[in-house]
Amino acid sequence: MIFGMAVVTFLPRLLPMLKPIKPNLIMRYIPISIFSAIVFSELVTSDLKVLAGILTFLVAWRSKNMLLTIGFGIAVFYVLKSVV
Amino acid sequence: MVKNMKALRDALPVMFGYISVSIAFGIIAKDLIGLNAVLMSALVFAGASQFIALQMLMNKANWYLIVLTTFFVNLRHILMSTYLSRFYSNVSVVKRSLVSFGITDETFAIAVKRFREGKANWLYNLKLNAFCYISWVSGTLIGLLFGYLIPLSLVDVFSFCLVALFIFIATASVEKRFDVVVAVVAGIVAILLGSLPKGWNIILACLVGCLVGGVYEWRSQR
Numbered sequence: 001m002i003f004g005m006a007v008v009t010f011l012p013r014l015l016p017m018l019k020p021i022k023p024n025l026i027m028r029y030i031p032i033s034i035f036s037a038i039v040f041s042e043l044v045t046s047d048l049k050v051l052a053g054i055l056t057f058l059v060a061w062r063s064k065n066m067l068l069t070i071g072f073g074i075a076v077f078y079v080l081k082s083v084v
Numbered sequence: 085m086v087k088n089m090k091a092l093r094d095a096l097p098v099m100f101g102y103i104s105v106s107i108a109f110g111i112i113a114k115d116l117i118g119l120n121a122v123l124m125s126a127l128v129f130a131g132a133s134q135f136i137a138l139q140m141l142m143n144k145a146n147w148y149l150i151v152l153t154t155f156f157v158n159l160r161h162i163l164m165s166t167y168l169s170r171f172y173s174n175v176s177v178v179k180r181s182l183v184s185f186g187i188t189d190e191t192f193a194i195a196v197k198r199f200r201e202g203k204a205n206w207l208y209n210l211k212l213n214a215f216c217y218i219s220w221v222s223g224t225l226i227g228l229l230f231g232y233l234i235p236l237s238l239v240d241v242f243s244f245c246l247v248a249l250f251i252f253i254a255t256a257s258v259e260k261r262f263d264v265v266v267a268v269v270a271g272i273v274a275i276l277l278g279s280l281p282k283g284w285n286i287i288l289a290c291l292v293g294c295l296v297g298g299v300y301e302w303r304s305q306r
Contacts, residue, residue, distance in 0.1 A: 002120060004151035005137065006127035010185060012161040017184040018177060020169035026298035030167040031196045032263050033270035033293025034160065035254035037286045038189055040271030041278055042247050049247065056248050060255040070097050073248025078241045 048084060052077040091211035094198065097249050098190045099219035104242035105131055106220045107234060109138075110227020116141050118228070125224040129217060130188065132282060133157040157283040163290050164192040168209075171199045175206045186213025190246060193253040200257075262300050266293045 043053040056073040063069060106125060113121035116138055128134055133154040140150045164187055172180050183206055191213045198204035227234075258264055270293030277285035 001137075001147035001150055002124045002127055004147065005124065005133065005154040008151055008155035009128050009130050009133065009158045009161070012155075012159055013165050013184045013187045014181055016162055016165035017169050017172060017180045017187075020173045021166065023170040025301040026294045027167055027170075028301075029263075029266050029294045029297030030163050030290060031193070032254065032257050032267050033290040033297075034163065034189070034286060035193060035250055035257060036267035036271040036293070037274035037289035039247065039250045039254055041274040041285055041289075042250070044275050044278065049244070052244065053247065053251060056251045057255060060248075060252040064256065066097065066249070066252050066256075069252040070245055070248045073251065074241060074245055077244040077248075081237075081241060 048077070048080050052080055090203075091208050092215055094194050095212050095215035095219075097245060098194065098216045101190070101243060101246035101249065102131075102216055102219040103223040103226070104239050104245065106223030107227035107231065108236060108239045108243070109134055110224040110229075111231035111234070111236065111239075112138055113224070114228050114231060121228055122221060122224050125221045128154070129186070129220060130154070130158050131220075136282060153281070156281060160189075160283055160286045160290070161187055163287065164189075168192065168195065168199075171204070172206065179206050179210070183209050183213060186210070186217055188213075188216065190249065191216050193250060197253060197256065262297065265300075266297045269293055269296050 039053065043049045052073065055076050056069060059072045060069040109125070109131070110121055112135070113124070117124070124134055124137070136153055136157060137150050140153065165184055168183075168187065169180075172183070186209075191209075194212055195204060195209045198208065254267060258267065270289040273292045274285045274289035277288055280288075
């Protein structure tokens, strides 16, 4: 089972990499779409995460500092979980 | 040119999140598959599908169903690998293969950010992936061996680290106004399709996002 899982996870990672295709204007939107989709679908799993997520976004937007954003995110999520 | 330290520094937040999540994985996996959990982390290196595999094992699912589910959950890596390939046109096949093994949501996010800034090459990407990989595998082992010492609530808080990371990367990768539109559209699609089997909503949200972006580019070129 584990080896089967290993094969089917490796192939989607490997194959597109072996045959680089010419970048086009549509592909430009792959990263932002994926990041946003991951964030949104993760946040809606709980109200606390929505709230913590919005506050974290504000810090990310204003500070443009990754470590600060992550530190703040963990702290605010911890506080919210303790309080609520 | 690209120093070890830079890859390590960039990897640290991901490593922190991976350790937290993989410890949780080790704790849950202990009674189900024991030491094979480490083997799974080492060979599969994909969080979501590993947790789903455990869940399916609990429900006594057939092994080939677990493999099939794993395939679909991780199919989104095709999109990431396709995007990354643009930075690898002059890199040997062996190097490309090595890097591709370590592509995850998180390593992709960091690597794209650095490549776009012109501050990355294949070696940087490989090191970044390797650091994250080490933390994923060793976290699994820690969870197996010492999991009983670690409260799961703490693990849950620390795993928010990865969500915060994506919030930052998503925010930072906005380069022009229309990126915000695409981000919101993709996010909403991901939520609306949230009831689909795991992984599909991300793929479809990405495709819709690219479609909207593509239409915009096409119209603004005319």
